[in-house]
Each structure stands twice: as C-alpha cells, then as structure tokens.
Amino acid sequence: MIINNLIFLPLKREILEKKNYLLQSAGLHLLIVMLIYYGLPNLFRYRSDFLPPLPVEIINISDKTTAPKINFKKTPDTSKNKTNYANQENIKYNNQTKVPDTTEVIEETKELVQIKKKKIVKLKELKKKPNQLQSVLKSIEQVKKDFSDKKKKDKEKNETDEKVTPTKLGMNLSISEVDAVRRHFEKCWNIPSGAREVGNLATEIKVRFNKEGNVLDARIANVGRMKRDRYFRTAAESALRAVLNPRCKNAPLPKDKFDKWKNLTLNFDPKSIIGY
Amino acid sequence: MKNIKKIFFSFLIFFVYIVNANAELKIDITSGYTEPTPIGINDFIGFTEEEKDVAKQITKLVIADLNNSGLFKVIDPKAYIQKISSPNVMPKFADWKIINAQALIVGSTILETNGNIRIEFRLWDVFAEQQMAGWAFNTARSNWRQISHRIADKVYERLTGEIGYFDTRIAYIAESGPAKKRIKRLAIMDQDGANHRFLTNGTNLVLTPRFSPSQQELTYLSYIGRIPRVYLLDIETGKQEIVGDFPGMTFAPRFSPFGDQVIMSLASEGNSDIYSYNLKTNIRKQLTTYRGIDTSPSYAPNGKKIAFNSDRGGSPQIYVMNSNGKKIKRISFGKGNYSTPVWSPRGDYIAFTKFFNKTFYIGVMTPDGKGERVISKGFLVEGPTWTPNGRMIAYTKKDYPAKRKEGKTRIFLIDLTGFHEKEIITPLEASDPAWSPLLD
Numbered sequence: 001m002i003i004n005n006l007i008f009l010p011l012k013r014e015i016l017e018k019k020n021y022l023l024q025s026a027g028l029h030l031l032i033v034m035l036i037y038y039g040l041p042n043l044f045r046y047r048s049d050f051l052p053p054l055p056v057e058i059i060n061i062s063d064k065t066t067a068p069k070i071n072f073k074k075t076p077d078t079s080k081n082k083t084n085y086a087n088q089e090n091i092k093y094n095n096q097t098k099v100p101d102t103t104e105v106i107e108e109t110k111e112l113v114q115i116k117k118k119k120i121v122k123l124k125e126l127k128k129k130p131n132q133l134q135s136v137l138k139s140i141e142q143v144k145k146d147f148s149d150k151k152k153k154d155k156e157k158n159e160t161d162e163k164v165t166p167t168k169l170g171m172n173l174s175i176s177e178v179d180a181v182r183r184h185f186e187k188c189w190n191i192p193s194g195a196r197e198v199g200n201l202a203t204e205i206k207v208r209f210n211k212e213g214n215v216l217d218a219r220i221a222n223v224g225r226m227k228r229d230r231y232f233r234t235a236a237e238s239a240l241r242a243v244l245n246p247r248c249k250n251a252p253l254p255k256d257k258f259d260k261w262k263n264l265t266l267n268f269d270p271k272s273i274i275g276y
Numbered sequence: 277m278k279n280i281k282k283i284f285f286s287f288l289i290f291f292v293y294i295v296n297a298n299a300e301l302k303i304d305i306t307s308g309y310t311e312p313t314p315i316g317i318n319d320f321i322g323f324t325e326e327e328k329d330v331a332k333q334i335t336k337l338v339i340a341d342l343n344n345s346g347l348f349k350v351i352d353p354k355a356y357i358q359k360i361s362s363p364n365v366m367p368k369f370a371d372w373k374i375i376n377a378q379a380l381i382v383g384s385t386i387l388e389t390n391g392n393i394r395i396e397f398r399l400w401d402v403f404a405e406q407q408m409a410g411w412a413f414n415t416a417r418s419n420w421r422q423i424s425h426r427i428a429d430k431v432y433e434r435l436t437g438e439i440g441y442f443d444t445r446i447a448y449i450a451e452s453g454p455a456k457k458r459i460k461r462l463a464i465m466d467q468d469g470a471n472h473r474f475l476t477n478g479t480n481l482v483l484t485p486r487f488s489p490s491q492q493e494l495t496y497l498s499y500i501g502r503i504p505r506v507y508l509l510d511i512e513t514g515k516q517e518i519v520g521d522f523p524g525m526t527f528a529p530r531f532s533p534f535g536d537q538v539i540m541s542l543a544s545e546g547n548s549d550i551y552s553y554n555l556k557t558n559i560r561k562q563l564t565t566y567r568g569i570d571t572s573p574s575y576a577p578n579g580k581k582i583a584f585n586s587d588r589g590g591s592p593q594i595y596v597m598n599s600n601g602k603k604i605k606r607i608s609f610g611k612g613n614y615s616t617p618v619w620s621p622r623g624d625y626i627a628f629t630k631f632f633n634k635t636f637y638i639g640v641m642t643p644d645g646k647g648e649r650v651i652s653k654g655f656l657v658e659g660p661t662w663t664p665n666g667r668m669i670a671y672t673k674k675d676y677p678a679k680r681k682e683g684k685t686r687i688f689l690i691d692l693t694g695f696h697e698k699e700i701i702t703p704l705e706a707s708d709p710a711w712s713p714l715l716d
Contacts, residue, residue, distance in 0.1 A: 189308030234437035
C-alpha cells in the first residue's frame with residue numbers, strides 16, 4: 001500500500017495531467033525509431049564501397065544510349081553551351097551506338113567556358129564540388145593549363161580508340177542494359193511452374209555485386225513468408241539459386257555505372273509463364 | 277500544437293525522402309527454363325557389406341523415383357568429382373557446382389542389432405552452400421522399399437513445396453490381344469511399377485477403375501453378364517460386389533472425397549442422369565434430371581461441388597453444380613467437345629479431355645472455367661487422373677496407327693504445366709489409370 005501511495009498514484013496523476021505531452025513524445029520517438037530502422041541498414045551496406053558524391057548536373061534520360069562527340073572548341077559561351085546540350089539530346093535518340101560517361105564532359109565544358117570568359121569561379125560553386133576544392137587556390141591560368149593537358153590526353157586516347165568517343169548522358173541503366181541483365185538471369189532460373197497460386201509467387205532477391213558483375217551476396221527479401229508458405233519458399237529458393245548459379249557469373253552490367261547497379265533487386269515472377 | 281504539427285510533417289517528408297533515396301534499381305525476371313532440376317545423389321553410405329547392399333538398393337530406388345517424377349534429373353554418378361564417405365561431413369560444394377548439381381543428397385544406412393535399419397540423410401543446397409533439411413528413419417528392414425519412397429518424398433517435398441506421392445499405387449486396365457477380341461484386366465502396381473498384380477482374370481470387360489479415399493477399395497465398370505454396371509472391389513480380399521440395385525446400366529463411377537458415397541451415371545432409354553449412392557445407408561439420390569446425357573461426375577475435394585459432362589447445350593461440355601444437384605453452371609466454352617472432368621485434389625484445377633478437329637487433347641482449367649490450357653494432345657489421349665498432390669496428371673495415350681496396325685495404348689504422366697512428359701512402364705498395354713490416395 002505504501003508503495004502504491006508513494007509511487008504509483010503520483011505517477012498516475014502526472015501521466016493523466018501530461019497526457020498530451022506523452023502522446024506527442026511517443027509519436028516523435030516512433031518516428032525516430034522508424035527513421036533509424038529504415039535509414040541505418042543502408043548506411044552499413046553502402047559503407048564498404050562508398051564513393052564521394054559527384055557534382056552531377058541531373059539530365060534525366062534513362063532510356064538513352066548515345067550522345068555525339070563533343071567538340072570543346074565550339075563552346076565559346078554559356079548560352080551556346082546550353083544549345084549544344086540540346087543538340088546532344090536530339091542526336092542521341094537517333095544514334096544508337098555505345099557511349100562512355102557524360103558527367104565529366106559536362107563539367108569540363110562548363111569550366112572551359114568559364115576560362116574563356118576569364119571569370120573567376122565563385123567560391124560557393126566550387127564548394128559544391130568537393131573534388132575540385134583544391135582548385136580554389138589555383139589561378140585561372142593553372143586551371144587552364146590543367147585542362148589543356150587533359151584535352152591532350154583525351155585526344156591521344158581518342159586516337160588510339162576511336163570507338164570510345166561518344167559520351168554518355170544518363171547514369172541510369174538503359175533499357176537494353178536492363179534487358180541484358182534480365183536475359184542473363186533468365187537462363188539460370190528453373191521456374192517453379194506447376195506450383196499452386198503461381199500468380200502470387202513473385203520473389204525479390206536483393207543482390208550485391210562486385211565490379212566484375214559477380215554476386216557478392218544475395219538474400220531473399222521476404223524471409224518471413226518463406227516460413228509460413230512452402231510454395232513461396234520453393235519459389236524463393238529457386239530464384240536464389242538462379243542468382244547464385246555459377247553459369248550466371250559476370251552479369252553484363254556496364255562497369256561505368258557500377259554505382260547504379262552494385263545493389264540490385266531482382267524480382268523473379270513466374271506468373272507470366274503459366275499464362276496468368 | 278502548431279509547432280508539433282510542423283515537426284511531425286517535416287519528419288514525415290524526411291522519412292519519405294529517405295525511403296525513396298534508398299530505393300534500388302529493380303529488374304523483373306519473368307521468364308526462365310523448365311528443365312528437370314539436376315541433383316546429385318551420393319550413394320547411400322554403408323559400412324558393412326550387408327549395409328552396403330541395402331544402401332545400394334535404397335539409392336537406386338530414390339534415383340528412380342526422382343527421375344520418374346519428371347521434375348528432377350539425377351546426374352550420372354560417374355560424373356561426380358567428390359565421393360562422400362560420411363554423411364556428417366560438409367560436402368565440397370565447388371565440386372558439385374562444376375557438374376551443375378543444384379541439390380545434393382547424402383545419406384547413410386546402419387543395420388541395428390534388433391534387425392531394424394536406421395537411415396539418415398541430408399539435403400544440401402549446393403549453390404547457397406547450406407543444408408536444406410536432414411532426416412533420420414528407423415524401421416524394420418523389410419520396409420526398405422517404403423522407406424526409399426519416403427526419402428524421395430521428403431526430397432520432393434522440400435524442393436517443390438508439394439506433397440510427395442512416391443509411396444502410392446496405380447490401378448489401371450491392362451490390355452492385350454487384337455482390337456476385336458481385346459482382353460481387359462484390372463491391374464494394380466506401385467507407382468514405380470513394382471508389386472504388379474492382376475485383380476481380374478479378363479473374362480469380363482472392365483473399365484474406369486477409381487480408388488476409394490480409404491485406399492482398400494476400387495470402384496469400376498464391369499460388363500459381367502454383358503450388362504455394364506458399377507462394381508466395388510476390395511483390393512485385399514478380392515471380394516467384388518455390385519453398387520446399388522439400379523434398373524439399367526450404371527457407369528462412370530467415382531468416390532466422394534470422404535469415401536462414403538459413389539457418384540455415377542445411370543442410363544435408360546437414351547437418357548443418362550447422375551446419381552449418388554450412399555454406401556452406408558444404401559440410399560440413392562438423383563442429382564440431374566436433364567433428358568439428354570449427363571455423365572462423368574467428379575467431386576471437388578471439399579465435397580461441396582460436382583463437375584460433370586453434359587450435352588444439354590447441344591454438344592458435350594463441362595458443367596459444375598452443387599453437390600445437391602442445384603446451381604448448374606457451364607464452365608467450358610472453348611472450341612470442340614469436352615468430357616471426363618476430374619477435379620484436382622488440390623482443388624485449383626479441373627482436368628478434362630477435349631476433342632477438336634480430329635485431335636484429342638488433355639487440358640486443365642480452373643473450376644470457374646478460366647485459364648484453359650492444353651497440356652497434351654495426340655491421336656487419342658483421354659482419361660486424366662491426378663497424382664494425390666495435384667501436381668501431375670496421368671492419362672491414356674494411344675499412338676497413331678502405323679501400317680494398318682493399331683497404335684499402342686500406354687499410360688503417360690505429365691506435369692500440370694505441360695512439361696516433363698514421361699511414360700509409366702507397364703508389363704502390357706495399359707489404359708484408364710487411377711492414382712491411389714496417399715498412404716498414411
């Protein structure tokens with residue numbers, strides 16, 4: 001009784017009085033827990049091959065494949081530079097050849113323009129580009145020199161390998177690249193075709209790749225359902241076997257877009273096979 | 277309070293952003309291949325000569341069962357790189373990956389002093405490099421055959437998610453002699469062809485055997501006294517009796533899912549209707565009253581519905597009705613004539629025979645008539661029967677006649693997807709297969 005009167009009753013009173021605050025506090029705590037739950041695991045996952053963010057101008061052309069060769073000399077000022085981008089986009093739809101990375105070139109052209117105008121680059125802008133923070137201290141001439149050197153190297157490179165000249169515009173995997181990955185894993189997947197409710201057996205496999213396109217690790221996303229649904233377990237295991245199949249080494253993933261595909265979700269869905 | 281709302285929404289927006297930021301690229305894979313899964317079976321290990329003998333027989337049977345299912349292909353042991361000598365050692369997965377074994381079975385046989393055998397085995401997932409399951413059986417040595425089937429069942433269950441059916445039997449009609457003087461005998465055997473025996477001597481024509489869910493009885497059509505009638509046979513005692521005292525021909529019998537009733541057709545004066553006959557109370561009940569042909573009734577596994585064949589729409593089609601004969605609904609609407617509906621033990625499909633454009637087809641559709649798929653076709657394919665797990669269908673297949681000679685009649689087994697067709701080997705020509713329910 002004493003304990004009850006001394007501790008529980010005052011506590012109860014306090015709780016009743018501060019009901020609102022408690023609710024608010026509980027809500028906020030819940031939010032924080034959710035943030036930790038959804039936010040943290042990815043922090044760990046990306047840790048091993050974490051790359052510093054690149055200052056990329058977002059050009060959203062996921063379905064693209066091509067861009068023409070960019071001529072640095074023909075970019076005298078910013079406005080012309082912009083039109084050049086537009087041309088680039090137009091041409092790329094007509095031209096379906098292979099392309100390397102865009103972003104670098106975009107930066108280069110921008111800076112070249114700046115150099116030609118002989119304007120000093122604003123400190124703010126440079127701060128956004130961690131890769132080039134050091135250049136803040138450099139004089140314009142130095143930057144210019146760097147670029148002429150780089151251009152030379154590029155030219156040499158282009159001369160040795162002409163096919164690599166076009167430039168990549170988007171960093172997302174193109175449709176043909178996605179198709180290549182799809183075909184690659186289809187040849188390793190033995191479908192659980194006769195299973196019951198095959199229309200409801202889609203399995204997501206979370207795959208982590210290394211740069212060679214080999215699977216570092218793969219796991220079934222919905223492990224909980226495996227325990228209670230034996231058909232799903234079979235389907236999930238067959239999907240996992242497809243990913244781990246030695247015949248499916250070296251997935252045809254573009255090396256320059258490693259950042260985009262190092263963590264992939266492969267969704268194995270058998271329903272279309274049986275005509276659902 | 278406003279502040280709280282602000283904080284709440286900013287958290288919400290932040291949360292949504294984080295979830296989206298973490299969204300990974302997702303690729304749908306909607307196609308694959310349907311070849312039998314290659315698996316390795318390390319010879320069951322025995323230490324004494326006697327144990328080795330038993331182990332060898334068990335290995336052989338497990339391999340045969342899994343191969344016959346059509347879903348697995350046991351890799352030729354000659355190709356194995358690693359010979360495992362103890363079931364309790366981790367296999368060298370790399371060796372099994374090279375030969376593309378997706379699963380691996382390693383087992384051992386120990387003869388105990390009391391005459392029993394103890395069989396232990398493990399099933400390994402080679403690509404994932406982990407044990408999928410492990411079991412141990414202890415039984416009288418004479419049961420080695422059953423135990424082998426049980427081992428195959430366990431592997432099949434673990435790898436397909438379906439219930440195994442290797443410890444079951446098949447009743448069928450063994451056929452011999454020329455077309456005009458065909459001798460048809462009722463026969464029964466284990467699903468792998470072992471323990472074959474004839475149940476009738478061939479003096480009377482017999483057709484359409486069907487197993488009772490209790491397993492010890494068969495119902496079938498026999499022409500004893502040249503009148504086709506439905507009979508019941510006790511498999512163990514050989515005792516044969518007529519089902520009900522119907523005035524006229526009875527045919528196309530089938531048990532209810534609980535084994536207490538037989539449902540069949542009764543024909544008189546060109547009209548045939550469906551009747552149920554209660555084996556305990558001997559009460560018969562007329563379920564359909566249409567003046568044309570209603571036949572081939574088959575219960576849903578829950579006993580609440582009946583699929584049957586009727587020409588009430590002008591041509592033979594499949595209909596479904598409640599088990600009391602009410603709410604008749606047509607479910608087949610494709611081109612051609614449909615017959616012999618058989619409800620799957622899983623309840624998700626109805627198998628049927630179809631005749632269209634001079635060709636026979638075996639197909640499946642859902643009980644509401646959707647998703648019709650043909651899984652086999654030929655000069656004559658008919659009489660589908662489901663394996664007890666509802667995954668495969670056995671049926672009669674007659675080859676095309678060649679050089680004025682009748683085609684051979686045989687039984688085939690096929691996966692319900694239409695893949696993995698395999699012949700069930702019988703001593704004579706065979707038709708009208710009926711699969712037994714699972715043994716407990």
